[in-house]
Amino acid sequence: MQFYSNRSHLYKISFKEALFKNLAPDGGLYLPTLIPRFTENEIKSMQNNSLQNVAHFVLRKFIDDISEQDLWKIIKKSFTFPIPIKKIGKNFYLELFHGYTMAFKDVGVGTLARLMEHVLAKDNKKILILTATSGDTGAAVAQAFSEVKGVKAIVLFPENQISHLQEEQMTRVAGNIYPVAVKGTFDDCQKFIKTIFHNNKKRFGNYELVSANSINIGRLLPQVVYYVYASLKFQKTRLRFVVPSGNMGNITAGIIAKKMGAPIDSFIIACNANDPVVIYFKTGKYGPKNSVRTLSNAMDIGNPNNFERVLDLYDNNHHLFKQDITAISISDDETIATMKKIYKDYDYIIDPHTAVAVRAGERLISDSMQDVILATASPKKFALEIKEAAGIEISEKITENNFKKYKKRLYRSRNSTKELLSILESIVQQK
Known part of the structure; x- marks a missing residue:
């Protein structure tokens, strides 16, 4: 299987090459040259199979330059x-938050880390991971790459714009993880990283520069697995997956799963007040916007990286896009009311991101389809925010004692390319 740039459909490379390349030379993101289709026998075989077996079925379709055994x-x-x-x-809730940082990012980032660890051990490489986070990706990167030989990871996040627990997960970390609080927005952090990669910066010292954001195809493909796995648990049911959406990596994985033949009817892209994709759905015109802060902070993204992948998967055709996808924006007031309602009616606590998806499904209710809500983060991660906003007490809290293994450490930077580059260079020089 080869992978091409979504912008020109050129620059075809192997999976292992794409794993360590961030952007194509034309600035595009990598996608598989062909979306493989499951046979009827494969679908039947996967229906009653374990998550790991389904993961093998899915990932083997794309990864043919790593041995089957490995x-x-x-x-x-x-x-x-x-x-x-x-x-x-x-509704059915697909709970994606039972991993080590209690968010869906553990699936993609965890698999990416193991893939990279395997290749690094074989090739004796050293890499510098540079990633931006609006909350959950940074924690997942910090945990997944902790103490991995040959890896240093720098995590940029917007200062004072993530939850207390998210910051604890990112700043009480192993010695090869370097968290940096930037005086700016997530979009500023993401813009800096794309600038570095787009300027063809390949190395810092002895380290090859790599991204762990969802621009990396090695992080995106593992997320296809849970769409396939979940969709096969239902029979003769029209399924609509409702996806809390920020950087559009999760919905990209869902679209790939559908195109592979997973029995998925359609999707709802559930956004908060950051709504450029909603505007595209309504008008056919896309333009980035300045991000605004909301209760569902991990989705506070005004220029989602992966949306150009989504457009490419639909041949940049607005009509084809709308055949499979509806997009809607949900306010913080609706988010809070939804958390309260679900708790009152079902004694089930959901986090703000999941609440955005639940409300989106309610606003776009369909009697002919069964909604599957992607529950992307544990409410425990947002215990303080949920109590303050919705008055719901989470009895099983996570305390700072969970992270006392490492001392807290943090770098700080202004929203300055020069200052951030200086921090990167100093980190690379550290032993």
């Missing part, structure tokens, strides 16, 4: 936690 080892190290489906009221 891929199995990687999958067994990566898909180590359950992904249950729970029926709450009329």
